[in-house]
Amino acid sequence: MKTLQDILQPQNLVYTKPTLMNDRPMHYCPGCSHGMVHKMVAEIIEEMNLTDHTIGICPVGCAVFAYNYLDIDWIEAAHGRAPACASAVSRMWPGHLVFTYQGDGDFACIGTGESIHAMNRGENITIIFINNAIYGMTGGQMAPTTLMGMKTSTCPYGRRADLHGFPLKMTEIAATLEGTCYVTRQSVHNVAAIQRAKKAIRKAFTNSLEKRGTSLVEIVSTCNAGWKLSPVEANRWMEQHMFPFYPLGDLKDTTEQQ
Amino acid sequence: MSRNIGAIIVDTERCKGCGLCVEACPKGILTLATKKVNKKGYPYAVQTDEQQKCNGCASCGIVCPDGCISVYRVKEE
Ligand SMILES: Cc1ncc(C[n+]2csc(CCOP(=O)(O)OP(=O)(O)O)c2C)c(N)n1
Ligand code: SF4
Ligand code: SF4
Ligand code: SF4
Ligand SMILES: [Mg+2]
Numbered sequence: 205m206k207t208l209q210d211i212l213q214p215q216n217l218v219y220t221k222p223t224l225m226n227d228r229p230m231h232y233c234p235g236c237s238h239g240m241v242h243k244m245v246a247e248i249i250e251e252m253n254l255t256d257h258t259i260g261i262c263p264v265g266c267a268v269f270a271y272n273y274l275d276i277d278w279i280e281a282a283h284g285r286a287p288a289c290a291s292a293v294s295r296m297w298p299g300h301l302v303f304t305y306q307g308d309g310d311f312a313c314i315g316t317g318e319s320i321h322a323m324n325r326g327e328n329i330t331i332i333f334i335n336n337a338i339y340g341m342t343g344g345q346m347a348p349t350t351l352m353g354m355k356t357s358t359c360p361y362g363r364r365a366d367l368h369g370f371p372l373k374m375t376e377i378a379a380t381l382e383g384t385c386y387v388t389r390q391s392v393h394n395v396a397a398i399q400r401a402k403k404a405i406r407k408a409f410t411n412s413l414e415k416r417g418t419s420l421v422e423i424v425s426t427c428n429a430g431w432k433l434s435p436v437e438a439n440r441w442m443e444q445h446m447f448p449f450y451p452l453g454d455l456k457d458t459t460e461q462q
Numbered sequence: 463m464s465r466n467i468g469a470i471i472v473d474t475e476r477c478k479g480c481g482l483c484v485e486a487c488p489k490g491i492l493t494l495a496t497k498k499v500n501k502k503g504y505p506y507a508v509q510t511d512e513q514q515k516c517n518g519c520a521s522c523g524i525v526c527p528d529g530c531i532s533v534y535r536v537k538e539e
Binding site: 208219221222229237394398435436 | 467468469471476478479480481482485486502504518520521523524525526527528529530531532533534535536538
């Protein structure tokens with residue numbers, strides 16, 4: 205019979221927080237998907253040995269302070285301008301991995317122009333797009349990605365087509381652009397999904413390093429605070445309502461043919 | 463027959479009591495502390511594993527958004 209002390213030995217460690225993620229407590233609400241994706245990005249950069257060769261571009265949104273938590277080089281872009289910023293960095297510093305980390309308000313609303321043109325130019329960058337269908341940071345307002353009928357603080361009776369238009373599928377648009385090489389939609393609500401998402405981001409980073417064009421990894425995410433649900437309920441709500449409209453899986457992958 | 467046995471350490475001060483690890487544990491041996499909170503006021507995750515059910519699968523650690531759980535595993539012959 206093993207005692208607890210026998211098991212809790214350094215050589216038996218099978219999982220722990222990546223060292224690239226520092227000990228600073230993250231400001232995210234309990235159970236927020238942002239934390240999960242931060243941790244995953246840290247693990248991948250560490251596993252790929254890219255700590256000293258990566259530049260991340262932070263958005264405006266809840267992830268505005270991402271630079272506080274992962275010990276790599278970062279630039280803080282103006283709201284929605286991360287893809288423009290990333291384009292410049294990757295052109296001036298071609299040997300480095302350059303990625304943006306953006307919410308739906310950042311990537312698919314105020315920054316739509318920058319997003320589409322960077323992808324259309326085929327910039328050698330990875331875009332990690334956290335789609336929680338809401339403006340989390342500013343108090344849960346409607347975003348272009350908000351689902352039909354979904355209640356937010358600025359559409360308290362639910363999104364209506366006649367008043368608010370239709371939810372925008374930026375990832376589907378990205379798949380039609382010549383400049384993108386890999387476009388995928390993932391999630392992080394359970395272990396299997398996390399493993400698939402991790403593989404996707406790793407592939408995207410490899411594409412960027414090998415200069416194959418733009419990779420877009422959408423992560424369908426929760427904003428439990430904005431949705432006014434518990435973290436566990438938010439994951440269920442996402443499975444029931446977000447996945448039918450934002451189905452998971454690869455939309456485009458030209459790297460298989462290369 | 464050999465089996466995996468596991469144990470975890472929760473960084474209780476970092477934990478935000480989100481409950482995602484509780485939901486993810488296939489053995490149902492994680493709960494949030496009752497009547498106890500950390501310095502930030504969160505009821506942190508605790509493991510109650512009197513029958514050594516934990517197999518060190520690491521699901522709890524993997525799903526924790528804040529990276530609060532370290533998982534250890536050994537093979538018992
Ligand atoms: C130029 C400008 N316009 C508006 C804002 C206000 N603002 C801050 S964050 C945000 C939206 C954030 O939503 P999202 O990108 O979805 O990020 P989340 O917080 O949901 O992760 C807005 C509109 C701002 N900071 N700057
Ligand atoms: S407001 Fe929403 S997106 Fe922002 S930290 Fe909280 S749960 Fe996450
Ligand atoms: S390692 Fe697996 S069995 Fe053990 S507490 Fe974590 S989720 Fe449960
Ligand atoms: S998932 Fe992490 S933060 Fe959430 S309750 Fe478990 S240990 Fe705490
Ligand atoms: Mg958002």
